[in-house]
Amino acid sequence: MSITIAFSEKVKRKVGRSGYMERHYDMGQWYPKMVVYDHNGWHPDQFRLGEFYGEFATYDVSVTLPDDYVIAATGDPVEGDPGWKEARARAAERAKGAGDRGAAGNASRTKARGMSAAEKAERLKKISSKEYPNKTVTFHAEKVHDFAFVADPSFALQDSLYKGIEIMVFYRPWNRATWQDSVMARTIRTIDWLERIAGPFPYKRMSVVDTPTRGGMEYPMLVMNGGADDALIRHEVGHMYFYGALANDERREAWLDEGFTQFQTFWYAEEHYGPYGEAKDKRSFPYNLFPRRKMWEGIAEPVIQLKREGFDERISTPAQNLNNYTLMAYVKAPLFLRALRYTVGDETFEKILKEYYKKWKFKHVDEEAFLSVCKDLSGMDLDEFFRQWLHTTKDCDYAVKQFKVEQSDDIYKAHVKIERKGELMMPLTLAFRLKNGNTATERVDGFLRTIEKDYTFDVKPVSVAINPDNEILDIYQLDNFKPRKMHLSLDVPFNTYYPENAYDFRLLPIGFYNDIDGGKLGLRMRGSYDNYFRRFTLQGLYGFESGSFDLYGSLDFPTHYFRRDGALSAEGYYREGRQGGRLEISKIRRKYKLDPLAQHFRFYLTYNEMTDSSYTYPGTYDSGKDIKAGLSFAIAPTTDIFASSLFTSYERSIWGSDFNYERFKIETRFTPPGRSPLPVKMRLRFFYGQSTIDPPSQERFNLGGAGSLAREGYFWLRSVGAFPRDYYDNFHLAGDANMRGYTDAAFNFKRVFSSNIELSLPLPISRTRGFKRKLGLDMYIFYDWGKVMDKGAAGELPPSIKSNFAGGYDPLDHIISDFGVGVKIWRLRIDLPLYLREPGLKDETEKWRLRWLIGVNGVF
Ligand SMILES: [Zn+2]
Structure with a gap:
């Protein structure tokens, strides 16, 4: 039976795998494909994810294209000129050092890539009037299940016959530095490797083609690679076996092509x-x-x-x-x-x-x-x-429960008891480290729940480990060792190493200053297994002037009481005239790990009490036991147009508290998504806080930024003098109403509404964009506006401030606002806000007043 299908398709600008970019054409998945019929029936799959299931066939394909083009394709050219001779000459010419670097290189790139609008129009006219010389090239391929080609007039070609295989490397001239010679060498190395582990290379021709592709893409006898990277070449060329010759349904069983070729890539690196x-x-x-x-x-x-x-x-x-x-x-x-x-x-x-x-x-x-x-x-x-590995999500988890060594004469008898905690069963390797430094290994079947074995040695065994290289994918390796392993390191930034099989302790000497304690010195210790299990922090400091000790401790760990994504945490502190603690249960509800609609719930109990007021600034903290229970909810959905977040909490004082209040807060943010094409980016935030009855100062909403409890989290803001007294108000911690013009003194209120708008400005430093991104450099203008909604708000203010309001005029009855410019470099933020409209909150009478603020956390 013969079927003839006529079809036409518009080649689009390249997205993903297929299309054109200037004069370069990547042609993958471009024609109506025969559906596979196998023992599972028909596979009428739509093109998705770039992966497909194709039927083996013989392909005879003729491509007509302008005669200056070089074409690389699945199969052998049997008729017409693929332009390889010119491409070879181009590579040879460059090998001799004919310049394609610097200005000459740029010129060749410009010439190859683009034509002027007039040239394009002229060319189009010629093509449509059939004046322009075209050529037709025919390719023939057998035993392949797809046909792809790449055409580019600027291609240089290096080819070589290796073990009867025609290896061809097509590259665009401006990539010569990374492609010439090296890609050929890497491809040959890969073929050698693959022949060693699997058998003779399946085809007599192999083309590795330089294309504007992210990563790479495999087709029979041809791969499109977005780089000259060794591992990428190994992965894609490996597909000639695991995809090309061993042709699986890539959609239904991706592990058979991607899994195999990636495994051989790792295996090569290992060897x-x-x-x-x-x-x-x-x-x-x-x-x-x-x-x-x-x-x-x-x-x-x-x-x-x-x-x-x-x-x-x-x-x-x-x-x-x-x-x-x-x-x-x-x-x-x-x-x-x-x-x-x-x-x-x-x-x-x-x-x-x-x-x-x-x-x-x-x-x-x-x-x-x-x-x-x-x-x-x-x-x-x-x-x-x-079945267990491919069709279930069962975990492998073994533990050494017991390791006892007994000596009789010169023989050591080791008794080992192993527990299988997981459902997945694997054969185990026990590695005994002996006193003389050698290692002895034994193989054990891991089928039973409890495995007990005795082993005898001539030399004393000092430790035992279950699969120290973890070929079994044990998800909790800490208990795979007896005795358990510990690791100690210095707790400094950039130390992101957590051993996979040891409990990790990290230490940091710390010291700072405040006016009451004087100089302080101490030590912080943190511990965890894999930065996930059993995390704790312990910190102690001694103040030389006050002679008092500070203590802080916290503990947190995942819990399965609320199914997945639950956590428990506790902390307690006794420091700088304050004491308190917090107990928290948190839970994330999400369908999968990167669910953009993940919902975060928290329930907590907190206790804070000030016992010595000399450490705090006036008006920021009230004495007495502040005990409360709270509930919070957060969600952060992201769309193509903006990323947003919503945070809301409800808290109330509970038994034992010296205060009586309820507190509600809602905060929402809109920011541009990660990759925004707009040069000017707008960020928007809304805040509303309401408290009732009589909250203490530290539980009211701060007009200028985060309130005193939040500021306590930063040691340099906690107590008088830790940050220079005169500049204390110049340190801005974003939060609450965040009216940057009103950070002087403690303006704490019961009901506040506010909004912050920031416009990020494009910086004219495109040449150093990498630098800009690295530093996180951002310049913006901002506008903050809001209203204190307390009735007679000024009456709540400390007398020293109240006395400034002449004749019963209360500026807080009006909408207040400020604006200014800011710049953020890495984590440091400098804002220059100007009051607008309503001055006089302190002892200032100017209509406008400029101030400066620095901070380390952003409003957004
Ligand atoms: Zn792949």
């Missing part, structure tokens, strides 16, 4: 660069001052975290139904293959891979095809292994 992977991943200063995880531990980290938080997914889920497609197909699937390699052994695994390729080359494969080869060659019943 060639050792346990830490590729050397080029070595980090820059100051991160290089700290240790980092081994390659596989680093790869496993996000999957383990996903599992701990309860967002794991099944690897076998079809791509379009995954919330975490990338993590599942590119990370968890390779971890599954690593676990399989560990289970069957390295040697058997290599045999499996070779047999799988040999048997299924140029056929459709699925889980069953791979599983049957695994079972045949390993002689193991792997059904349950595959």
Whole structure:
């Protein structure tokens, strides 16, 4: 039967995989494709996610294009001129050093990329009148399930015959520095590697093509790469096996193509660069001052975290139904293959891979095809292994419960008791470290809930570990060691290393000053396992002048009492004339990890009491026990047009409190989304706070910025003199009504409404945009307006301020506002607000008054 389909398609400007950019054409997924019929029936898939399921066929494709073009395609050219001779000459000419750097390079790029509008019009006229010389090139390809081509008149070509394979590297001349020679060498290395682990390369031609693509994209015999990176070439060229020859349904079982090729990429790095992977991943200063995880531990980290938080997914889920497609197909699937390699052994695994390729080359494969080869060659019943890893989200979690060593004569008997805490079952490796520095390993079946074994040694064993390299993807490795491991480091910024198998302690000597305590010195210690479990902070300081000790402690950990995403925390403090504590339960409600509609709920009890008023500024804090219960809710949905957030809380004083009040607060923000095309970005915030009966000063709403309880979180704002007295009001902590012009003195009220508007200004420093982004440089103008809604608000003010209002005039009866300019550099913010309209809140009589503020947190 023969079917003829006539179709026409407009080639669009390039988005994702396909389209044109200036004179460059990437043509993938461009024609009506035959639907696959297999033992699961028809697969009439729509084009989504860039992945597809194609039927093997012989392709004869003729492409007609202007005769100055160079074309790279699936298959061999059988008729017409693909322009390779010119492209080869271009590469050779450049190899001789004919300049394509600097000005000459830019000129060649401009010439290759663009034509003037007049040139374009002229060309179009010629083409439509058929005057312009075109050429037709025909390609022939067999045993392929897709056909793609790339055309670009500026291409340079390097090609070479290697082991009977025509390897072709097409690059755009301005990328010569990264592409010439290196891509050829990397491709050859990759082919060598793939032939070693799987078998002979499936095609007689392989084109690696430089395209304006993010990452890369595979087609039979051709890959479009957005860079010359070694790992990218390995991944994409690896697809010639795992996608090209072993052709799976990429949508239904992404792990069979993406998982396999990513696994071989990691495997290569492991073999060639050792346990830490590729050397080029070595980090820059100051991160290089700290240790980092081994390659596989680093790869496993996000999957383990996903599992701990309860967002794991099944690897076998079809791509379009995954919330975490990338993590599942590119990370968890390779971890599954690593676990399989560990289970069957390295040697058997290599045999499996070779047999799988040999048997299924140029056929459709699925889980069953791979599983049957695994079972045949390993002689193991792997059904349950595959089912657990691919079709469930079960966790692997083992623990050493007991490790006892007894000595009789010269023989040491070690008794080991292991508990299986998780549902996923794996064979285990026990690693004993011996007193003479050697390691002895034993293999144990991890099927039972409790496993008890005795081992004898000639040398005393000092420790035991379950799978110290974690090939089994154990999600809680702390208890895999006996004795447990501990790690100590200095608690400084940039130290982001948390060992995956040890409890981490970090220490920091601290010291500061305030007028009452004088100089203070102390130590802070924090601890956690993987910065997630059992987190605590302990801090102690001694004040040399007052002779008093400060103490602070906190504890927080995840809890499963409220299903996933629950946490409990507690803190207590005794410092600088104040004492108190907080107990909190929090819970996030979300469908998946990056759910933009995640809802955060908090319930808390707090106690704050001032016992010595000499530490605080007048009007900021009232003596007495302030005990309250609170409930808060937050949500932050993001759309294409803006990101927004809503925070609301309700609090009330409870038994034992010396105060009686209720407090309600709502705050909402609108900001531009991450990537906004507009040069001027507007940010908007609304705030409303209302309290009833008689809240103490520290529980009222501050007009100028965050109130005294929030300021206590910053040691330099906590007590008199920690920040120079004269400039205390110049330090602005964003929050509450945030009227930046009114930060002088403590204007605390019961009812306040306000709004802040900021316009971020485009900075004329486009040349150093990377620099600008690194520094987080932002310049903006702002306008704050609001109203104190308390009845007779001025009556609530301290007498020293009240006395300034002459003749019963109360400026707080009116809308008040300020405006100014600000600049933010990294985290430091400098704002210059001007009063507007209503002066006189302190002892100032000017209509306008300029002030300056610095701060470290932003309003937005
Ligand atoms: Zn891929």
